[in-house]
Amino acid sequence: MARLPYLDKADLAPSDQDLLARNINLFRCLVHSPGGARAQHVLGHYIRHKSRLDPRLREMAILQVGWVARSPYEWSHHIKIGYDFGVTDADIRAIIDDTAGRPTALEPVAKLVLRAAREIAAGPGASEATFEALRAHFDNERLVDLVITISFYCAVVRLLATLRIDVEPEYMPYLEKYPLPRD
Incomplete structure (x- = not known):
């Protein structure tokens, strides 16, 4: 159960109601701070x-960050979002297997991205070897965007855990299909 109440558009000033254009629980909690949410x-x-x-x-x-953080919200939401951007069920199983050190059929750049996500999530950042390997695959803009993406979602999973954001019912089937491990 969330630590703060979820707000609805009616609870917000008219100038902040656009913040709930996507009416998901994360945003419904973040709007307690409209400036922070924006x-x-x-x-x-x-x-x-x-x-x-x-x-x-x-x-x-992002899925790798959600998996290593054991974030049901992030994991379930980005399975759904990932499907929209070309992530397959085979990719999701490969993320799980790659994390566990099992062999996968993923292409080398995908394995490298997953390794970078795990290293950044574990802190303090990607190793020198991983960063240099990334440089061979990405120009500077894409490399920075990858680091920004991973780092941003490391922050998001901490928000989700600290505020105890609930997974919406429509995302539960993704958790049932690919449950997070119980540590």
Whole structure:
């Protein structure tokens, strides 16, 4: 159960109601701070709609962060979003297997992105070897966008966990299909 009440458009000033254009629980909690919610939306919008990073790789990096953080909200939401950007069921199973050190059929750049996401999520950042390997696959703009994406979603999973944001019922089937491990 969330630590703060979820707000609806009617609870907000008219000038802030646009913040709930997507009426998801994360946004319904973040709007307690309209300025903070607006700032979060700006970077999230850039990552999803303006970055030149390959969208499938972006979503795989986000899923990797959600998996290692054991974030039901992030994991379920980005399985659904990932499907819209070319992530397949085979990719999702490969993320799980790659994390566990099992062999996968993923292409080398996808494995590298997953490794970078795990290293950044574990902190303090990607290793020198991983960063240099990324440089061989990405120009500087895409490399920075990848790091921004992974880092942003590391922050998002901490928000979700701290505020205890509930997974909406329509996202539960994704958790049932690909449950997070119980540690």
